[in-house]
Amino acid sequence: MAGMPTVIQLRNRDLVAHEFMSTLFRDVPFRISGIATFVKTARASGVRIDPGQTVTLEFNAPVATVDQNGATESMYDVFWCNVHGKEHGQKMRGELLVVETRGETGG
Numbered sequence: 001m002a003g004m005p006t007v008i009q010l011r012n013r014d015l016v017a018h019e020f021m022s023t024l025f026r027d028v029p030f031r032i033s034g035i036a037t038f039v040k041t042a043r044a045s046g047v048r049i050d051p052g053q054t055v056t057l058e059f060n061a062p063v064a065t066v067d068q069n070g071a072t073e074s075m076y077d078v079f080w081c082n083v084h085g086k087e088h089g090q091k092m093r094g095e096l097l098v099v100e101t102r103g104e105t106g107g
């Protein structure tokens, strides 16, 4: 939800390290609780999580910018694992939807 405190919990149940990288974290500061390595690239930021670790990311979901018609829209960001989700068609990719609740329909 846009503008709201948000928690994402990540648990690596695999036997190899995975990453949770997102374009969202390029602009939005986040707090890491647990054992993880901060990863930053030109396009995104995120964490690398070793096998067996559970990590919590806390951040305030961003508020959408207003377009020229005065409307705000929900925003999509993408996330992926740099090891197993960088290429199109790989499985470790997905989308984050930040839902804008203000405005005409949100009340």
Ligand SMILES: [Cu+2]
Pocket (backbone or CB within 6 Å): 017, 018, 019, 081, 082, 083, 084, 085, 092
């Ligand atoms: Cu991975």
